[in-house]
Amino acid sequence: MTIHELHSDLGKIFLKQSLSDAAGQDVEFHENSHEKIVSKVRDFFRVEAGIAAPGAARVLSDYEAFQGWVVEKKIHEGRTEKAAVSLPTRERLDEMLAWIGQGKPLVFRPIGETGA
Numbered sequence: 001m002t003i004h005e006l007h008s009d010l011g012k013i014f015l016k017q018s019l020s021d022a023a024g025q026d027v028e029f030h031e032n033s034h035e036k037i038v039s040k041v042r043d044f045f046r047v048e049a050g051i052a053a054p055g056a057a058r059v060l061s062d063y064e065a066f067q068g069w070v071v072e073k074k075i076h077e078g079r080t081e082k083a084a085v086s087l088p089t090r091e092r093l094d095e096m097l098a099w100i101g102q103g104k105p106l107v108f109r110p111i112g113e114t115g116a
Helices: 003-030 034-048 056-076 089-101
Strands: none
Touching: 034 056, 056 089
């Protein structure tokens, strides 16, 4: 075995161990709670990145409103509810931008329709 091969093998072992440790800590630290994960990520953005992020409760509320809106939209487009909640990441992000651009509506209304 050459020094290069040894270095490569050690790097792979270290990477696997690090990922394994991080995975174990995440589940334990967050106790498998999406509310805690949102709170911790929000705090990271606020403290470490200096982003003036809204509170975790606001982020969760907005996401729940978005979920309702996007499911209604995707059902209107001909998808099942199951498919609507498991969109590919790029499509979900595009829909989030569209939802924000429309003022974060609580209810999906197709273009041309008005609410009562």
